[in-house]
Amino acid sequence: MRPESEASLVTESVAELIALGAAMAANNEEAFQRHNFRLHKLGIPREDRIQAVNIALQVKMAPHRNLVEMAEAYLTGGAEPEGGCCGGECDCAGEEAAGSCCGGDEGCGCGH
Structure with missing residues (x-):
């Protein structure tokens, strides 16, 4: 004070x-x-x-x-580019995590 x-x-x-x-x-x-x-x-x-x-x-x-x-x-x-479709901070980068960030249906381009 x-x-x-x-x-x-x-x-x-x-x-x-x-x-x-x-x-x-x-x-x-x-x-x-x-x-x-x-x-x-x-x-x-x-x-x-x-x-x-x-x-x-x-x-x-x-x-x-x-x-x-x-x-x-x-x-x-x-x-x-590094990582996944969301800038590398999500789990969508790996094949085993396909679509885990967005469900693959939001047109993000990750192809999952």
């Missing part, structure tokens, strides 16, 4: 910047507009709002970048 004499780093402005970034990451246009308006009224410079949005986009796009890198490795880099 913080001593009473120590000020919080999360001021109203910081909380609104966090909320702006969260709205952006969540694709929530209404929340983005609301928090951007509040930040404008608080006198927060546009550059700070842009920085909050850019941070949110970096976080949001990380899984996308990872997926693109994986696809590039498999499709253009010569990497071979």
Whole structure:
């Protein structure tokens, strides 16, 4: 617990910047507009709002970048798929476990 004499780093402005970034990451246009308006009224410079949005986009796009890198490795880099149809984390990779992950009827391509 913080001593009473120590000020919080999360001021109203910081909380609104966090909320702006969260709205952006969540694709929530209404929340983005609301928090951007509040930040404008608080006198927060546009550059700070842009920085909050850019941070949110970096976080949001990380899984996308990872997926693109994986696809590039498999499709253009010569990497071979490992494991089963579900990314190697299930039991469908072995013939003895045929269809155990999905029952073989969900069009997953495992052929079982």
